[in-house]
Amino acid sequence: MSAFDKFVTDVFDAIARVAGQLTSGDAPEAPDVSRIDVTGLVPDEAIGDPRAFFRVSDAAPDMDLKLTRKLPLADVLEGSFPSSMHTHFPENNTVYVKHFRCRPARRGRPVVVVLNGLHVDKAFDFYFEWWCLRFAAWGMDSAMVTLPYSQARTPEGAFSGQYMILSDTRWTLCTVRQSFEDVQQYVNRLKADGAGPVGLFGVSYGGMLTGIYLCNAPSADFGILCMPPVDIQDIFSKWDFADELRAREAAGETTLLTDPRVPPLMSLCSMTPRIPNRKVFLAAGEFDHLVPPETVERTRRRWGATPWLRMYPTGHINTFALNFRMIADLHRFVKTEIKPR
Numbered sequence: 001m002s003a004f005d006k007f008v009t010d011v012f013d014a015i016a017r018v019a020g021q022l023t024s025g026d027a028p029e030a031p032d033v034s035r036i037d038v039t040g041l042v043p044d045e046a047i048g049d050p051r052a053f054f055r056v057s058d059a060a061p062d063m064d065l066k067l068t069r070k071l072p073l074a075d076v077l078e079g080s081f082p083s084s085m086h087t088h089f090p091e092n093n094t095v096y097v098k099h100f101r102c103r104p105a106r107r108g109r110p111v112v113v114v115l116n117g118l119h120v121d122k123a124f125d126f127y128f129e130w131w132c133l134r135f136a137a138w139g140m141d142s143a144m145v146t147l148p149y150s151q152a153r154t155p156e157g158a159f160s161g162q163y164m165i166l167s168d169t170r171w172t173l174c175t176v177r178q179s180f181e182d183v184q185q186y187v188n189r190l191k192a193d194g195a196g197p198v199g200l201f202g203v204s205y206g207g208m209l210t211g212i213y214l215c216n217a218p219s220a221d222f223g224i225l226c227m228p229p230v231d232i233q234d235i236f237s238k239w240d241f242a243d244e245l246r247a248r249e250a251a252g253e254t255t256l257l258t259d260p261r262v263p264p265l266m267s268l269c270s271m272t273p274r275i276p277n278r279k280v281f282l283a284a285g286e287f288d289h290l291v292p293p294e295t296v297e298r299t300r301r302r303w304g305a306t307p308w309l310r311m312y313p314t315g316h317i318n319t320f321a322l323n324f325r326m327i328a329d330l331h332r333f334v335k336t337e338i339k340p341r
Helices: 003-024 122-137 169-192 205-216 232-236 242-250 293-303 324-338
Strands: 066-071 074-082 094-102 111-115 141-145 198-203 222-226 280-285 309-312
Touching: 074 122, 074 169, 094 122, 094 169, 111 122, 111 169, 111 205, 122 141, 122 198, 141 169, 169 198, 169 205, 198 205, 205 222, 222 324, 280 293, 280 324, 293 309, 309 324
Parallel strands: 111 141, 111 198, 198 222, 222 280, 280 309
Antiparallel strands: 066 074, 074 094, 094 141
């Protein structure tokens, strides 16, 4: 740790706060979804059983990918397919994909499915695209999959990601379930089309989803988790709606803060990966106030030996953004564990 590392972290955190304010604009802080019934999408029996909640399927969607750009090292193809979960907002019921295919194209190449963070607007796609080109340089195809209520899937009048995590337990779990199933559909499509090893690369909320997928789906071969929230009830205790949840708890209600059914569905420290731990790269920050290092350590104890767990002298944002130490470590992980030809 150094004073310089801490200074850089503070700068990145300040930029992130300003970016968040610009993204949210004049949208209401907390959408009211109390009149939208999602019980049919997440019934009680599913909430109470992770095996029922995370429905494993080998169904692959029909979709056409069309060439939209030619970049150094890769062609960009874009397409979409219907989400398997039909929600209240029509915008949210289509999954969008941006696929980066190395030149020359060939079957059997590893593919990285890239998952965005919680409030990542399309304007910030450039950095995720930079990572896709980085993967291409390392010999892997990649695909950016738009998560529920984000970017083109954002309901009218809201900002990207605003509807993903709300104080309503069933609504939030519905988003997690839809995210899992949307990703699973595209992974199935890749495998049906002859892809090699398929893994996930997620940042923050996307990192948490990557971990959830590794722990509950049999179709992932590797995973890259960047500053994933690993203890969701710790996160909820700091969220914008934390005071509301505490007031409801004081009135005798069970909320996201204490519902025992939530951690087995959202907390990585309550799960175990279905793939060998050496196929999991996890990056975390020593100065991360959103994902405290002690929660990462608790997850490591649950998972056992994690040879590719890396702790950096960074905060939540700069663990991922322009962290050249992480880029070098991740390159070694790819060469050692994925071995693209």
